[in-house]
Amino acid sequence: MPARIEDVAAHAGVSTKTVSRVLNGHPSVRAVLRTRIEASIRALNYVPNPSARSLAGNRSYLIALLYDNPTSGSSYVMELIVGVLQACKGTPYNAVLHPFEASDDPVAQIDRFVAHHRPDAVILVPPHANNLKLLQRLDELDLRYATISSRSHQSRIDIGFDERKAAADIVRQLIALGHRRIGHVAGLKGHGAHVWRLSGYRDALRKAGIEYDESLVVPGDFSFASGVAGAKALLDRRNAPTAIFAANDDMACGVMREAHARGLAIPGDLSVCGFDDTPVAMLVSPGLTTVHQPCREMGRLAVEGVLASIRDPALQLQTHVPYALQPRASTGAPAKR
Structure with missing residues:
Protein backbone atom coordinates (compact mmCIF):
# COMPACT_ATOMS: atom_id res chain seq x y z
CA MET A 1 0.00 0.00 0.00
CA ASN A 58 -2.12 27.63 -4.81
CA ARG A 59 1.01 26.06 -6.27
CA SER A 60 1.69 23.83 -9.24
CA TYR A 61 4.72 22.10 -7.70
CA LEU A 62 6.40 22.24 -11.09
CA ILE A 63 9.95 23.33 -11.88
CA ALA A 64 10.49 24.14 -15.54
CA LEU A 65 13.81 23.59 -17.30
CA LEU A 66 13.92 25.85 -20.36
CA TYR A 67 16.49 25.01 -23.01
CA ASP A 68 17.19 25.82 -26.63
CA ASN A 69 18.74 24.04 -29.60
CA PRO A 70 18.17 20.50 -28.29
CA THR A 71 19.91 18.79 -31.20
CA SER A 72 23.13 20.78 -30.85
CA GLY A 73 24.78 20.24 -27.51
CA SER A 74 22.24 17.50 -26.85
CA SER A 75 24.59 15.48 -24.64
CA TYR A 76 25.14 18.50 -22.39
CA VAL A 77 21.41 19.22 -22.13
CA MET A 78 20.61 15.57 -21.41
CA GLU A 79 23.11 15.47 -18.55
CA LEU A 80 21.57 18.60 -17.05
CA ILE A 81 18.11 17.06 -17.40
CA VAL A 82 19.22 13.95 -15.51
CA GLY A 83 20.55 16.13 -12.69
CA VAL A 84 17.31 18.11 -12.51
CA LEU A 85 15.17 14.97 -12.46
CA GLN A 86 17.33 13.37 -9.78
CA ALA A 87 17.10 16.49 -7.62
CA CYS A 88 13.30 16.57 -7.88
CA LYS A 89 13.03 12.96 -6.78
CA GLY A 90 12.14 12.78 -3.12
CA THR A 91 10.70 16.31 -3.11
CA PRO A 92 7.12 17.41 -3.75
CA TYR A 93 8.19 18.91 -7.08
CA ASN A 94 8.12 17.55 -10.61
CA ALA A 95 10.13 18.79 -13.57
CA VAL A 96 8.74 20.14 -16.82
CA LEU A 97 11.19 20.04 -19.74
CA HIS A 98 10.42 22.68 -22.32
CA PRO A 99 12.29 23.60 -25.53
CA PHE A 100 12.34 27.37 -25.76
CA GLU A 101 13.31 28.88 -29.11
CA ALA A 102 15.90 31.63 -28.66
CA SER A 103 14.93 33.17 -32.02
CA ASP A 104 11.37 33.95 -30.86
CA ASP A 105 10.24 36.78 -28.58
CA PRO A 106 11.33 35.56 -25.12
CA VAL A 107 8.86 37.74 -23.23
CA ALA A 108 5.88 36.52 -25.23
CA GLN A 109 7.07 32.93 -24.90
CA ILE A 110 7.49 33.07 -21.13
CA ASP A 111 4.12 34.77 -20.71
CA ARG A 112 2.41 31.97 -22.68
CA PHE A 113 4.33 29.28 -20.85
CA VAL A 114 3.59 30.64 -17.37
CA ALA A 115 -0.09 31.16 -18.17
CA HIS A 116 -0.41 27.57 -19.36
CA HIS A 117 1.79 25.65 -16.88
CA ARG A 118 1.99 27.94 -13.83
CA PRO A 119 5.46 26.74 -12.75
CA ASP A 120 6.66 27.63 -9.28
CA ALA A 121 10.21 28.12 -10.54
CA VAL A 122 12.29 28.07 -13.70
CA ILE A 123 15.81 26.89 -14.52
CA LEU A 124 17.46 28.51 -17.53
CA VAL A 125 20.19 27.01 -19.70
CA PRO A 126 22.33 29.15 -22.06
CA PRO A 127 21.57 31.11 -24.16
CA HIS A 128 18.40 31.83 -22.15
CA ALA A 129 20.51 32.24 -19.02
CA ASN A 130 22.06 35.33 -20.66
CA ASN A 131 18.86 36.91 -21.99
CA LEU A 132 18.37 40.08 -19.95
CA LYS A 133 14.85 40.70 -21.27
CA LEU A 134 13.81 37.22 -20.24
CA LEU A 135 15.37 37.56 -16.77
CA GLN A 136 13.72 40.93 -16.31
CA ARG A 137 10.34 39.49 -17.25
CA LEU A 138 10.74 36.67 -14.74
CA ASP A 139 11.48 39.27 -12.07
CA GLU A 140 8.37 41.20 -13.08
CA LEU A 141 6.31 38.02 -12.78
CA ASP A 142 7.87 37.42 -9.35
CA LEU A 143 8.82 33.94 -10.54
CA ARG A 144 11.81 32.31 -8.90
CA TYR A 145 14.54 31.19 -11.27
CA ALA A 146 18.07 29.84 -11.37
CA THR A 147 20.54 30.08 -14.23
CA ILE A 148 23.27 27.73 -15.32
CA SER A 149 26.54 29.27 -16.56
CA SER A 150 25.11 32.76 -17.03
CA ARG A 151 27.21 35.72 -18.16
CA SER A 152 24.62 38.06 -16.64
CA HIS A 153 25.00 39.45 -13.13
CA GLN A 154 21.23 39.82 -12.90
CA SER A 155 20.58 36.25 -11.82
CA ARG A 156 20.38 35.86 -8.05
CA ILE A 157 21.03 32.12 -8.27
CA ASP A 158 23.61 30.86 -10.75
CA ILE A 159 25.50 27.59 -10.97
CA GLY A 160 28.67 27.50 -13.04
CA PHE A 161 32.42 27.03 -13.05
CA ASP A 162 35.53 28.74 -14.42
CA GLU A 163 35.18 27.71 -18.06
CA ARG A 164 37.85 30.13 -19.24
CA LYS A 165 40.48 28.63 -16.95
CA ALA A 166 39.36 25.09 -17.82
CA ALA A 167 39.76 25.81 -21.53
CA ALA A 168 43.19 27.32 -20.93
CA ASP A 169 44.20 24.23 -18.95
CA ILE A 170 43.29 21.78 -21.69
CA VAL A 171 45.01 23.85 -24.39
CA ARG A 172 48.10 24.10 -22.17
CA GLN A 173 48.06 20.33 -22.05
CA LEU A 174 48.25 20.23 -25.86
CA ILE A 175 51.10 22.73 -25.79
CA ALA A 176 52.95 20.62 -23.20
CA LEU A 177 52.71 17.68 -25.62
CA GLY A 178 54.57 19.78 -28.20
CA HIS A 179 51.74 21.23 -30.31
CA ARG A 180 52.16 24.76 -31.66
CA ARG A 181 49.48 24.92 -34.36
CA ILE A 182 46.24 24.32 -32.49
CA GLY A 183 42.88 24.86 -34.16
CA HIS A 184 39.69 25.74 -32.33
CA VAL A 185 36.08 24.97 -33.27
CA ALA A 186 34.21 27.65 -31.33
CA GLY A 187 30.81 27.37 -29.70
CA LEU A 188 27.57 29.04 -30.66
CA LYS A 189 27.62 32.82 -30.35
CA GLY A 190 25.35 34.06 -27.59
CA HIS A 191 26.47 31.35 -25.20
CA GLY A 192 28.86 32.25 -22.41
CA ALA A 193 30.72 29.08 -23.39
CA HIS A 194 31.60 30.64 -26.76
CA VAL A 195 33.36 33.57 -25.10
CA TRP A 196 34.89 31.77 -22.13
CA ARG A 197 36.32 28.81 -24.05
CA LEU A 198 37.70 30.94 -26.87
CA SER A 199 39.24 33.30 -24.30
CA GLY A 200 40.83 30.37 -22.48
CA TYR A 201 42.26 29.08 -25.76
CA ARG A 202 43.83 32.48 -26.40
CA ASP A 203 45.09 32.76 -22.83
CA ALA A 204 47.00 29.49 -23.13
CA LEU A 205 48.56 30.48 -26.45
CA ARG A 206 49.61 33.87 -25.09
CA LYS A 207 51.15 32.40 -21.96
CA ALA A 208 53.17 29.96 -24.11
CA GLY A 209 54.36 32.75 -26.40
CA ILE A 210 52.41 31.40 -29.38
CA GLU A 211 50.96 34.06 -31.65
CA TYR A 212 47.18 33.93 -32.01
CA ASP A 213 46.14 33.09 -35.58
CA GLU A 214 42.46 33.91 -36.16
CA SER A 215 42.43 31.67 -39.24
CA LEU A 216 42.78 28.69 -36.90
CA VAL A 217 39.47 29.51 -35.22
CA VAL A 218 36.33 28.38 -37.04
CA PRO A 219 32.67 28.79 -36.06
CA GLY A 220 30.55 26.02 -34.61
CA ASP A 221 27.17 25.64 -32.93
CA PHE A 222 27.88 22.77 -30.50
CA SER A 223 26.53 20.17 -32.97
CA PHE A 224 28.29 17.12 -34.40
CA ALA A 225 27.73 18.46 -37.92
CA SER A 226 29.43 21.77 -37.13
CA GLY A 227 32.40 19.81 -35.77
CA VAL A 228 32.69 18.00 -39.10
CA ALA A 229 32.43 21.31 -40.99
CA GLY A 230 34.97 22.96 -38.71
CA ALA A 231 37.45 20.12 -39.16
CA LYS A 232 37.10 20.34 -42.94
CA ALA A 233 37.88 24.05 -42.86
CA LEU A 234 40.93 23.56 -40.63
CA LEU A 235 42.32 20.41 -42.27
CA ASP A 236 41.96 21.85 -45.78
CA ARG A 237 44.54 24.50 -44.89
CA ARG A 238 47.96 24.11 -46.48
CA ASN A 239 49.56 24.30 -43.04
CA ALA A 240 46.92 22.36 -41.10
CA PRO A 241 46.92 22.27 -37.30
CA THR A 242 48.39 19.29 -35.47
CA ALA A 243 45.72 19.52 -32.79
CA ILE A 244 42.13 20.75 -32.60
CA PHE A 245 40.33 21.88 -29.48
CA ALA A 246 36.56 21.80 -29.96
CA ALA A 247 34.32 23.78 -27.58
CA ASN A 248 32.27 20.70 -26.69
CA ASP A 249 32.41 16.93 -27.01
CA ASP A 250 29.81 16.63 -29.78
CA MET A 251 31.85 18.90 -32.05
CA ALA A 252 35.05 17.08 -31.08
CA CYS A 253 33.43 13.84 -32.23
CA GLY A 254 32.61 15.55 -35.52
CA VAL A 255 36.28 16.51 -35.84
CA MET A 256 37.26 12.89 -35.23
CA ARG A 257 34.78 11.70 -37.85
CA GLU A 258 36.30 13.98 -40.49
CA ALA A 259 39.84 13.00 -39.51
CA HIS A 260 38.98 9.31 -39.89
CA ALA A 261 37.36 10.02 -43.28
CA ARG A 262 40.66 11.52 -44.44
CA GLY A 263 42.66 8.57 -43.19
CA LEU A 264 44.28 10.54 -40.39
CA ALA A 265 45.29 8.62 -37.30
CA ILE A 266 44.24 10.00 -33.90
CA PRO A 267 46.41 11.00 -32.14
CA GLY A 268 49.27 10.02 -34.46
CA ASP A 269 48.39 12.56 -37.16
CA LEU A 270 45.96 14.77 -35.26
CA SER A 271 45.22 15.29 -31.58
CA VAL A 272 41.62 16.13 -30.69
CA CYS A 273 40.10 17.31 -27.43
CA GLY A 274 36.67 18.49 -26.38
CA PHE A 275 34.84 19.97 -23.43
CA ASP A 276 32.06 18.75 -21.04
CA ASP A 277 32.97 15.06 -20.59
CA THR A 278 29.54 13.88 -21.65
CA PRO A 279 29.04 10.08 -22.05
CA VAL A 280 29.97 10.21 -25.73
CA ALA A 281 33.57 11.05 -24.74
CA MET A 282 34.03 7.49 -23.48
CA LEU A 283 32.06 5.83 -26.27
CA VAL A 284 34.23 6.99 -29.19
CA SER A 285 37.49 5.35 -30.13
CA PRO A 286 40.01 6.48 -29.14
CA GLY A 287 38.56 7.90 -25.94
CA LEU A 288 38.23 11.68 -26.07
CA THR A 289 40.43 13.95 -23.97
CA THR A 290 38.12 16.58 -22.49
CA VAL A 291 37.21 18.76 -19.52
CA HIS A 292 34.87 17.18 -17.03
CA GLN A 293 31.98 19.57 -16.42
CA PRO A 294 29.76 18.19 -13.65
CA CYS A 295 26.51 18.77 -15.56
CA ARG A 296 24.36 16.50 -13.40
CA GLU A 297 25.67 18.17 -10.26
CA MET A 298 24.95 21.58 -11.74
CA GLY A 299 21.38 20.56 -12.55
CA ARG A 300 20.93 19.24 -9.02
CA LEU A 301 22.34 22.39 -7.43
CA ALA A 302 20.13 24.59 -9.61
CA VAL A 303 17.03 22.75 -8.35
CA GLU A 304 18.17 22.95 -4.73
CA GLY A 305 18.97 26.63 -5.10
CA VAL A 306 15.68 27.57 -6.70
CA LEU A 307 13.71 25.59 -4.11
CA ALA A 308 15.60 27.42 -1.37
CA SER A 309 14.68 30.72 -3.04
CA ILE A 310 10.99 29.78 -2.88
CA ARG A 311 11.39 29.56 0.88
CA ASP A 312 13.61 32.66 1.03
CA PRO A 313 12.93 35.09 -1.87
CA ALA A 314 15.88 37.29 -0.87
CA LEU A 315 18.37 34.43 -1.25
CA GLN A 316 21.40 35.05 -3.47
CA LEU A 317 23.60 32.14 -4.43
CA GLN A 318 26.53 32.11 -6.85
CA THR A 319 28.00 28.60 -6.86
CA HIS A 320 31.17 27.56 -8.69
CA VAL A 321 31.61 23.81 -9.00
CA PRO A 322 35.02 22.16 -9.59
CA TYR A 323 36.10 20.85 -12.97
CA ALA A 324 38.79 18.33 -13.93
CA LEU A 325 40.82 17.51 -17.01
CA GLN A 326 40.12 14.03 -18.39
CA PRO A 327 43.12 12.98 -20.50
CA ARG A 328 42.36 10.06 -22.77
CA ALA A 329 43.84 8.49 -25.88
CA SER A 330 42.77 11.15 -28.43
CA THR A 331 45.74 13.40 -27.64
CA GLY A 332 49.46 12.80 -27.94
CA ALA A 333 52.67 14.34 -29.17
CA PRO A 334 52.59 15.74 -32.73
CA ALA A 335 54.07 13.66 -35.52
CA LYS A 336 57.46 14.77 -36.79
CA ARG A 337 57.12 16.49 -40.15
Whole structure:
Protein backbone atom coordinates (compact mmCIF):
# COMPACT_ATOMS: atom_id res chain seq x y z
CA MET A 1 0.00 0.00 0.00
CA PRO A 2 1.39 3.45 -0.88
CA ALA A 3 2.79 5.47 2.02
CA ARG A 4 0.59 8.20 3.45
CA ILE A 5 1.54 11.52 5.01
CA GLU A 6 0.78 9.97 8.41
CA ASP A 7 3.39 7.28 7.72
CA VAL A 8 6.01 9.92 6.91
CA ALA A 9 5.18 11.80 10.10
CA ALA A 10 5.52 8.64 12.20
CA HIS A 11 8.77 7.68 10.50
CA ALA A 12 10.28 11.14 11.10
CA GLY A 13 8.80 11.49 14.58
CA VAL A 14 6.89 14.70 13.81
CA SER A 15 3.34 15.82 13.29
CA THR A 16 1.54 15.59 9.95
CA LYS A 17 1.29 19.39 10.03
CA THR A 18 5.09 19.67 10.09
CA VAL A 19 5.38 17.25 7.16
CA SER A 20 2.80 19.34 5.29
CA ARG A 21 4.84 22.47 5.92
CA VAL A 22 7.92 20.82 4.43
CA LEU A 23 5.94 19.65 1.41
CA ASN A 24 4.69 23.20 0.90
CA GLY A 25 8.13 24.76 1.28
CA HIS A 26 7.21 26.67 4.42
CA PRO A 27 10.25 28.65 5.68
CA SER A 28 9.45 28.15 9.37
CA VAL A 29 10.71 24.54 9.47
CA ARG A 30 14.24 24.22 10.83
CA ALA A 31 16.84 22.91 8.36
CA VAL A 32 17.72 19.85 10.49
CA LEU A 33 14.07 18.89 10.80
CA ARG A 34 13.45 19.50 7.09
CA THR A 35 16.35 17.20 6.20
CA ARG A 36 14.98 14.46 8.47
CA ILE A 37 11.52 14.65 6.96
CA GLU A 38 12.87 14.65 3.41
CA ALA A 39 14.90 11.54 4.29
CA SER A 40 11.70 9.86 5.53
CA ILE A 41 9.91 10.81 2.30
CA ARG A 42 12.65 9.12 0.29
CA ALA A 43 12.85 6.09 2.58
CA LEU A 44 9.10 5.44 2.33
CA ASN A 45 8.94 6.41 -1.36
CA TYR A 46 6.12 8.76 -0.43
CA VAL A 47 4.45 10.47 -3.40
CA PRO A 48 2.28 13.44 -2.38
CA ASN A 49 -0.97 14.11 -4.18
CA PRO A 50 -0.12 17.06 -6.45
CA SER A 51 -3.73 17.99 -7.11
CA ALA A 52 -4.54 18.26 -3.41
CA ARG A 53 -1.38 20.25 -2.71
CA SER A 54 -2.03 22.63 -5.59
CA LEU A 55 -5.56 23.36 -4.41
CA ALA A 56 -4.45 23.84 -0.83
CA GLY A 57 -1.37 25.98 -1.46
CA ASN A 58 -2.12 27.63 -4.81
CA ARG A 59 1.01 26.06 -6.27
CA SER A 60 1.69 23.83 -9.24
CA TYR A 61 4.72 22.10 -7.70
CA LEU A 62 6.40 22.24 -11.09
CA ILE A 63 9.95 23.33 -11.88
CA ALA A 64 10.49 24.14 -15.54
CA LEU A 65 13.81 23.59 -17.30
CA LEU A 66 13.92 25.85 -20.36
CA TYR A 67 16.49 25.01 -23.01
CA ASP A 68 17.19 25.82 -26.63
CA ASN A 69 18.74 24.04 -29.60
CA PRO A 70 18.17 20.50 -28.29
CA THR A 71 19.91 18.79 -31.20
CA SER A 72 23.13 20.78 -30.85
CA GLY A 73 24.78 20.24 -27.51
CA SER A 74 22.24 17.50 -26.85
CA SER A 75 24.59 15.48 -24.64
CA TYR A 76 25.14 18.50 -22.39
CA VAL A 77 21.41 19.22 -22.13
CA MET A 78 20.61 15.57 -21.41
CA GLU A 79 23.11 15.47 -18.55
CA LEU A 80 21.57 18.60 -17.05
CA ILE A 81 18.11 17.06 -17.40
CA VAL A 82 19.22 13.95 -15.51
CA GLY A 83 20.55 16.13 -12.69
CA VAL A 84 17.31 18.11 -12.51
CA LEU A 85 15.17 14.97 -12.46
CA GLN A 86 17.33 13.37 -9.78
CA ALA A 87 17.10 16.49 -7.62
CA CYS A 88 13.30 16.57 -7.88
CA LYS A 89 13.03 12.96 -6.78
CA GLY A 90 12.14 12.78 -3.12
CA THR A 91 10.70 16.31 -3.11
CA PRO A 92 7.12 17.41 -3.75
CA TYR A 93 8.19 18.91 -7.08
CA ASN A 94 8.12 17.55 -10.61
CA ALA A 95 10.13 18.79 -13.57
CA VAL A 96 8.74 20.14 -16.82
CA LEU A 97 11.19 20.04 -19.74
CA HIS A 98 10.42 22.68 -22.32
CA PRO A 99 12.29 23.60 -25.53
CA PHE A 100 12.34 27.37 -25.76
CA GLU A 101 13.31 28.88 -29.11
CA ALA A 102 15.90 31.63 -28.66
CA SER A 103 14.93 33.17 -32.02
CA ASP A 104 11.37 33.95 -30.86
CA ASP A 105 10.24 36.78 -28.58
CA PRO A 106 11.33 35.56 -25.12
CA VAL A 107 8.86 37.74 -23.23
CA ALA A 108 5.88 36.52 -25.23
CA GLN A 109 7.07 32.93 -24.90
CA ILE A 110 7.49 33.07 -21.13
CA ASP A 111 4.12 34.77 -20.71
CA ARG A 112 2.41 31.97 -22.68
CA PHE A 113 4.33 29.28 -20.85
CA VAL A 114 3.59 30.64 -17.37
CA ALA A 115 -0.09 31.16 -18.17
CA HIS A 116 -0.41 27.57 -19.36
CA HIS A 117 1.79 25.65 -16.88
CA ARG A 118 1.99 27.94 -13.83
CA PRO A 119 5.46 26.74 -12.75
CA ASP A 120 6.66 27.63 -9.28
CA ALA A 121 10.21 28.12 -10.54
CA VAL A 122 12.29 28.07 -13.70
CA ILE A 123 15.81 26.89 -14.52
CA LEU A 124 17.46 28.51 -17.53
CA VAL A 125 20.19 27.01 -19.70
CA PRO A 126 22.33 29.15 -22.06
CA PRO A 127 21.57 31.11 -24.16
CA HIS A 128 18.40 31.83 -22.15
CA ALA A 129 20.51 32.24 -19.02
CA ASN A 130 22.06 35.33 -20.66
CA ASN A 131 18.86 36.91 -21.99
CA LEU A 132 18.37 40.08 -19.95
CA LYS A 133 14.85 40.70 -21.27
CA LEU A 134 13.81 37.22 -20.24
CA LEU A 135 15.37 37.56 -16.77
CA GLN A 136 13.72 40.93 -16.31
CA ARG A 137 10.34 39.49 -17.25
CA LEU A 138 10.74 36.67 -14.74
CA ASP A 139 11.48 39.27 -12.07
CA GLU A 140 8.37 41.20 -13.08
CA LEU A 141 6.31 38.02 -12.78
CA ASP A 142 7.87 37.42 -9.35
CA LEU A 143 8.82 33.94 -10.54
CA ARG A 144 11.81 32.31 -8.90
CA TYR A 145 14.54 31.19 -11.27
CA ALA A 146 18.07 29.84 -11.37
CA THR A 147 20.54 30.08 -14.23
CA ILE A 148 23.27 27.73 -15.32
CA SER A 149 26.54 29.27 -16.56
CA SER A 150 25.11 32.76 -17.03
CA ARG A 151 27.21 35.72 -18.16
CA SER A 152 24.62 38.06 -16.64
CA HIS A 153 25.00 39.45 -13.13
CA GLN A 154 21.23 39.82 -12.90
CA SER A 155 20.58 36.25 -11.82
CA ARG A 156 20.38 35.86 -8.05
CA ILE A 157 21.03 32.12 -8.27
CA ASP A 158 23.61 30.86 -10.75
CA ILE A 159 25.50 27.59 -10.97
CA GLY A 160 28.67 27.50 -13.04
CA PHE A 161 32.42 27.03 -13.05
CA ASP A 162 35.53 28.74 -14.42
CA GLU A 163 35.18 27.71 -18.06
CA ARG A 164 37.85 30.13 -19.24
CA LYS A 165 40.48 28.63 -16.95
CA ALA A 166 39.36 25.09 -17.82
CA ALA A 167 39.76 25.81 -21.53
CA ALA A 168 43.19 27.32 -20.93
CA ASP A 169 44.20 24.23 -18.95
CA ILE A 170 43.29 21.78 -21.69
CA VAL A 171 45.01 23.85 -24.39
CA ARG A 172 48.10 24.10 -22.17
CA GLN A 173 48.06 20.33 -22.05
CA LEU A 174 48.25 20.23 -25.86
CA ILE A 175 51.10 22.73 -25.79
CA ALA A 176 52.95 20.62 -23.20
CA LEU A 177 52.71 17.68 -25.62
CA GLY A 178 54.57 19.78 -28.20
CA HIS A 179 51.74 21.23 -30.31
CA ARG A 180 52.16 24.76 -31.66
CA ARG A 181 49.48 24.92 -34.36
CA ILE A 182 46.24 24.32 -32.49
CA GLY A 183 42.88 24.86 -34.16
CA HIS A 184 39.69 25.74 -32.33
CA VAL A 185 36.08 24.97 -33.27
CA ALA A 186 34.21 27.65 -31.33
CA GLY A 187 30.81 27.37 -29.70
CA LEU A 188 27.57 29.04 -30.66
CA LYS A 189 27.62 32.82 -30.35
CA GLY A 190 25.35 34.06 -27.59
CA HIS A 191 26.47 31.35 -25.20
CA GLY A 192 28.86 32.25 -22.41
CA ALA A 193 30.72 29.08 -23.39
CA HIS A 194 31.60 30.64 -26.76
CA VAL A 195 33.36 33.57 -25.10
CA TRP A 196 34.89 31.77 -22.13
CA ARG A 197 36.32 28.81 -24.05
CA LEU A 198 37.70 30.94 -26.87
CA SER A 199 39.24 33.30 -24.30
CA GLY A 200 40.83 30.37 -22.48
CA TYR A 201 42.26 29.08 -25.76
CA ARG A 202 43.83 32.48 -26.40
CA ASP A 203 45.09 32.76 -22.83
CA ALA A 204 47.00 29.49 -23.13
CA LEU A 205 48.56 30.48 -26.45
CA ARG A 206 49.61 33.87 -25.09
CA LYS A 207 51.15 32.40 -21.96
CA ALA A 208 53.17 29.96 -24.11
CA GLY A 209 54.36 32.75 -26.40
CA ILE A 210 52.41 31.40 -29.38
CA GLU A 211 50.96 34.06 -31.65
CA TYR A 212 47.18 33.93 -32.01
CA ASP A 213 46.14 33.09 -35.58
CA GLU A 214 42.46 33.91 -36.16
CA SER A 215 42.43 31.67 -39.24
CA LEU A 216 42.78 28.69 -36.90
CA VAL A 217 39.47 29.51 -35.22
CA VAL A 218 36.33 28.38 -37.04
CA PRO A 219 32.67 28.79 -36.06
CA GLY A 220 30.55 26.02 -34.61
CA ASP A 221 27.17 25.64 -32.93
CA PHE A 222 27.88 22.77 -30.50
CA SER A 223 26.53 20.17 -32.97
CA PHE A 224 28.29 17.12 -34.40
CA ALA A 225 27.73 18.46 -37.92
CA SER A 226 29.43 21.77 -37.13
CA GLY A 227 32.40 19.81 -35.77
CA VAL A 228 32.69 18.00 -39.10
CA ALA A 229 32.43 21.31 -40.99
CA GLY A 230 34.97 22.96 -38.71
CA ALA A 231 37.45 20.12 -39.16
CA LYS A 232 37.10 20.34 -42.94
CA ALA A 233 37.88 24.05 -42.86
CA LEU A 234 40.93 23.56 -40.63
CA LEU A 235 42.32 20.41 -42.27
CA ASP A 236 41.96 21.85 -45.78
CA ARG A 237 44.54 24.50 -44.89
CA ARG A 238 47.96 24.11 -46.48
CA ASN A 239 49.56 24.30 -43.04
CA ALA A 240 46.92 22.36 -41.10
CA PRO A 241 46.92 22.27 -37.30
CA THR A 242 48.39 19.29 -35.47
CA ALA A 243 45.72 19.52 -32.79
CA ILE A 244 42.13 20.75 -32.60
CA PHE A 245 40.33 21.88 -29.48
CA ALA A 246 36.56 21.80 -29.96
CA ALA A 247 34.32 23.78 -27.58
CA ASN A 248 32.27 20.70 -26.69
CA ASP A 249 32.41 16.93 -27.01
CA ASP A 250 29.81 16.63 -29.78
CA MET A 251 31.85 18.90 -32.05
CA ALA A 252 35.05 17.08 -31.08
CA CYS A 253 33.43 13.84 -32.23
CA GLY A 254 32.61 15.55 -35.52
CA VAL A 255 36.28 16.51 -35.84
CA MET A 256 37.26 12.89 -35.23
CA ARG A 257 34.78 11.70 -37.85
CA GLU A 258 36.30 13.98 -40.49
CA ALA A 259 39.84 13.00 -39.51
CA HIS A 260 38.98 9.31 -39.89
CA ALA A 261 37.36 10.02 -43.28
CA ARG A 262 40.66 11.52 -44.44
CA GLY A 263 42.66 8.57 -43.19
CA LEU A 264 44.28 10.54 -40.39
CA ALA A 265 45.29 8.62 -37.30
CA ILE A 266 44.24 10.00 -33.90
CA PRO A 267 46.41 11.00 -32.14
CA GLY A 268 49.27 10.02 -34.46
CA ASP A 269 48.39 12.56 -37.16
CA LEU A 270 45.96 14.77 -35.26
CA SER A 271 45.22 15.29 -31.58
CA VAL A 272 41.62 16.13 -30.69
CA CYS A 273 40.10 17.31 -27.43
CA GLY A 274 36.67 18.49 -26.38
CA PHE A 275 34.84 19.97 -23.43
CA ASP A 276 32.06 18.75 -21.04
CA ASP A 277 32.97 15.06 -20.59
CA THR A 278 29.54 13.88 -21.65
CA PRO A 279 29.04 10.08 -22.05
CA VAL A 280 29.97 10.21 -25.73
CA ALA A 281 33.57 11.05 -24.74
CA MET A 282 34.03 7.49 -23.48
CA LEU A 283 32.06 5.83 -26.27
CA VAL A 284 34.23 6.99 -29.19
CA SER A 285 37.49 5.35 -30.13
CA PRO A 286 40.01 6.48 -29.14
CA GLY A 287 38.56 7.90 -25.94
CA LEU A 288 38.23 11.68 -26.07
CA THR A 289 40.43 13.95 -23.97
CA THR A 290 38.12 16.58 -22.49
CA VAL A 291 37.21 18.76 -19.52
CA HIS A 292 34.87 17.18 -17.03
CA GLN A 293 31.98 19.57 -16.42
CA PRO A 294 29.76 18.19 -13.65
CA CYS A 295 26.51 18.77 -15.56
CA ARG A 296 24.36 16.50 -13.40
CA GLU A 297 25.67 18.17 -10.26
CA MET A 298 24.95 21.58 -11.74
CA GLY A 299 21.38 20.56 -12.55
CA ARG A 300 20.93 19.24 -9.02
CA LEU A 301 22.34 22.39 -7.43
CA ALA A 302 20.13 24.59 -9.61
CA VAL A 303 17.03 22.75 -8.35
CA GLU A 304 18.17 22.95 -4.73
CA GLY A 305 18.97 26.63 -5.10
CA VAL A 306 15.68 27.57 -6.70
CA LEU A 307 13.71 25.59 -4.11
CA ALA A 308 15.60 27.42 -1.37
CA SER A 309 14.68 30.72 -3.04
CA ILE A 310 10.99 29.78 -2.88
CA ARG A 311 11.39 29.56 0.88
CA ASP A 312 13.61 32.66 1.03
CA PRO A 313 12.93 35.09 -1.87
CA ALA A 314 15.88 37.29 -0.87
CA LEU A 315 18.37 34.43 -1.25
CA GLN A 316 21.40 35.05 -3.47
CA LEU A 317 23.60 32.14 -4.43
CA GLN A 318 26.53 32.11 -6.85
CA THR A 319 28.00 28.60 -6.86
CA HIS A 320 31.17 27.56 -8.69
CA VAL A 321 31.61 23.81 -9.00
CA PRO A 322 35.02 22.16 -9.59
CA TYR A 323 36.10 20.85 -12.97
CA ALA A 324 38.79 18.33 -13.93
CA LEU A 325 40.82 17.51 -17.01
CA GLN A 326 40.12 14.03 -18.39
CA PRO A 327 43.12 12.98 -20.50
CA ARG A 328 42.36 10.06 -22.77
CA ALA A 329 43.84 8.49 -25.88
CA SER A 330 42.77 11.15 -28.43
CA THR A 331 45.74 13.40 -27.64
CA GLY A 332 49.46 12.80 -27.94
CA ALA A 333 52.67 14.34 -29.17
CA PRO A 334 52.59 15.74 -32.73
CA ALA A 335 54.07 13.66 -35.52
CA LYS A 336 57.46 14.77 -36.79
CA ARG A 337 57.12 16.49 -40.15
